[in-house]
Amino acid sequence: MTADTLGGVWTYALELVRALAPRDVEVTLATMGAPLSEAQWAQARALPNLHLEESRFRLEWMDDPWEDVRAAGDWLLSLEARVRPDVVHLNGYAHGALPWERRPLVVGHSCILSWWRAVKREDAPERYARYREAVTAGLRAAGRVVAPSAAMLEALRAHYGPLPPAEVIPNGRFPGVMPPRAKREPFVLSAGRLWDEAKNLAALRAAAPRLGWPVKVAGDARHPSGLAVESRHVELLGHLSSSSLADWMGRASVYALPARYEPFGLSVLEAALSGCALVLGDIPSLREVWGEGPALFVPPDDVGALVDAVETLRHDDTLRTRLAVRARARALTYTPRRMAAAYLSLYAALSGLRIPEAPPPPPRTRSPLPETPSP
Template structure:
């Protein structure tokens, strides 16, 4: 299984590996991109069914990555041969076009073209990104099956890339933390999380809202981008990047979780907040509506006044906060790691029992 340690893919991979352990599935977890931190390595090492293999090869969505992508491909093929793997689970696209001798599953977590369409309202410059589009499409077409966490995101993949292979939806999942299970009394605070510098997360909108509401807004996440650019805020309470346990403690205290993202193929942060019984204020995008249904308030996140109105409503109506928090917790309980593990195991068995697709070098 491939992964990176940059964001949600790491969390997804460890949750899935943990769920697979009860089914007797051993995982060679191969990471590219920035190497896992010591706390991340410790997380992986606690999983007895996982062996961690790390490199720092550039990821396919980074600037000028293709020499590194090729080197990473050779490394992955050698690793697969050495580990005698039975199946390839790729949390990326380009490496599906390698000459694998085993079934290949591609799980789509995000992509550059759908990001640009959602955030910028256009496509990325073809001069810079056409090769990326070609490599993603090639990988999708060489996979045995493509998985997405929502129907809406699967639709976006088909919108931006031409591919014709079997596909299905398997929801992501997150283990409910112990802090959420204790259900403490909620406090008059609002919480958000994500990369402050990432335009897709749109957390800068909260900087416009915060001075006009009575409750403080706390935000967990990196303010500095990989290229050194730092997001600045005047009124948000930025607490920096925090570990899972600390975030869980904040969510256990928070009455409201606000997520104004322009682009969110799934949203593990929202799931964590729902486990904690927070009332959810979410951007009105198809993926979030698909997951959360009537368990949230939806807003046009391009209009800060809409975010402000939803937050004011919940601040002023305690019974509505409690009602939405209960609905969110109930919905989160259906997105269990056990169900995710069972769904992937069933798919693994199906792929392993069928004929192996012939693959040559793309």
């Protein structure tokens, strides 16, 4: 399995590896993008079925990455020759077109062309023509294609189709990682790079002076160019470890992410597991993942609607608690166990191997949140 070390794919990969352990599946994880942090090494060492192979090759979505993409391909093929895996699971696109022993599984977590369309409201510029060609070739060479939401899968078809057999497998998160608390503190939390146009935290920053509760943002405020993003009216928590972010989510009353582009939204899933009431950008993927009832949705570019939604939750304790309970109930359906079972079915189809039976699920525990009856 491949993974980059710079975002949610790392969390997704480790959750999947952990969930595969009871099925006696061993995973060699080949990382790219940047060296692992000490915290990431510690997370990896805690998984007995994980074997880590680290690299620093640039990723296909970075500026002028193609020499590194080629070199990374040679490295991955050498790993295949040494490890002799039953399945190759790629969490990127371009390497799908390599001459693998078996056609790989390619998972589309996001892409530049769909990002550009959602965020810029126009087609990506011509400088991404090579990227488009590489992604198209990788997807069409796959044995199977997966996306974490139907919205993301439709975007892949629209920009790079037709595709091989494809399906949706939602991401999962272990509930114990983000435990809820009975008491909530009066602040609004969000997470993401403050400069990321997809997360649209600029809208939350613009709304903050009109909100009765303070706004706290976890994530980097410094753009890759080195420039610091204006952060007035919000408290910057900086880059947090998983445990620190869990603590903040456990304390927050509201989690707000007025995203313009979010193919699944792991941070939203974590916030829901933590017992936060959700205010989300009204985009197809987030509507799909959360359905009707567990969240308030606002147009991403309507700051007034964002203010109204957060203020409604601030003033209405009953509604806020009801939404938090519903969000957590929905979040508990996105389990790593369910995710792993779906991937194992694909692994069996790609490899021809019989997958061992799953052990019985652990007993469910009740949420410490107060249960508010539905209307």
